[in-house]
Amino acid sequence: QHDVEELKRRHIEHLSPVADRVDASILRYRMPGFMLEDIHHQLGAHDNMDRLSEVLEEANRVRQDLGYPPLVAPIRQMIATQAVNNVIGGERYATVTQELKDYLQGLYGRPPVPADHELRRLVLGREEPITIRPADLLEPQVEGARQQVKKLGFDPSDDTVLIHLMFPHLAPAYMRGPQPEQKDGEKPAAAASKPAEASPPTAPPPAPEPVPVAAGTQSAEFDVEVEGEIFKVRVSGAGLSVAAAPGGAPSGANSAPAPPKIGEGTVLAPMQGLIVKVPVKPGDMVKLGDVVAVLEAMKMQNDIVTTVAGKVAAVYVKEGEVVSPNQPLLAIG
Structure with missing residues (x-):
């Protein structure tokens, strides 16, 4: 026991807050310990640990809405993320992840109980969920990958093709193998082997004369x-x-633009993140539940949907911009 306590003290920063105690929440909320840990991590990232009980209650409601799927990865992370978004955002399903949308589309298979119809309509709009086996939607990829491996100049063996399919960006470097390190200023071997072409000597450009600069210039x-x-x-x-x-104020030319006013039709960022897509522009007509922005946070893409219908009056952000919580993204008039 002494050794265990000593190890805990030495590695306390790596220990999960729910790993070293008997947590009745596993029985009270009917969820596995890993899911509790997911919720702890996400609330900690938002600095909202005081809302833990609300999120645990909301997680069970989300699971009910989704048709009681088994709480295994990645479903448990999906439910945990959506519960945190629902509680912190202040409005249920105002922000949904791409993974949740795929689930309601049927790409994760058929749930034990049909998902809530109103939730499906809110997230999918007019799209209909698939009724076939999700794998049947996948196009054959092996032969195409084999041709790509050949074009790269590698042996298209089954192992090489599989590596290329799973890690297309890393596969070429892996298949080339380790390369000798190139020192600073050293030319590549291919370039060094070629004889340098003689070129007529050119006179060096005249050095610019130093211009004295006054201290106050x-x-x-x-x-x-x-x-x-x-x-x-x-x-x-x-x-x-x-x-x-x-x-005490900058000139008019350098003054920052006034922040946009927040009204009934203003769509706000539910959390800090990166705007990866803005599929609408001023003048577009949107309906209730339409996706008006995609925000990436905590390694998940979140669909930002509108809760009102109307015309897009203004878009305040652009793709690639980092936004803060409650920052206005666009206005619907």
């Missing part, structure tokens, strides 16, 4: 805001100098 100037105070930064021959901007 200005070469660049811009405004910097630090904790609400505006500073004017000048880059001069003597270095960098900082001075408070007159009037």
Whole structure:
């Protein structure tokens, strides 16, 4: 027992908060320990551990909506993520992950009980779930991959083709094998083996004459805001100098645009993440439940859906932009 306690003290930062105790939540909420750990990690990432009991209750409601699927990977992570989104976002299914959409589409198979019809309509819109075996939708890929391996110049054996199918970006480097390290400034072997072509000597360009710069001569100037105070930064021959901007405000040309107003039709980011897709533009008509943005957070893509119907009045973000929680993404008028 002493050895166990010593190991715990030495590796306490790597221990799960639910791994070293008897947790009655496993029986109370009817979910496995791994799922409890998933929820702990996600709430910790959002700094909302005080809402643990709400999320545990919501997880069972989400599972009921999905038709009581077995709580194994990746279904348990999907339910845990959706429960956290529902509680922290303040509105159920205002944000849904791509994995949840695929589940309701039938790409994970048929659940023990049909999923909630209203939820399916909200997430899928007019799309209908598939009624066939999901694997039947996959196109044959082996022969195409074998041809790609041949084009890359490698032996198209079954092992090589399988590696290419599973890891298409890493497969070429793996199949080439280890390469000798190239030192800084060293030319590649292929390039070094070729004789250098003689070229007529050229006179070196004349060195520019140094121009004396006065200590106070200005070469660049811009405004910097630090904790609400505006500073004017000048880059001069003597270095960098900082001075408070007159009037305490930047000029009109450099002032930041006013933040968009939040109204009834404003779609907000439910969490911090990366905008990977904005499928709408100003002037587009959207219906209730349409996907208006895709936000990637915690290694999952989340569909941001609209809760009102109407015309897109403005789009405030672009693809590739990192957004903060509750940041306006677009407005629907």
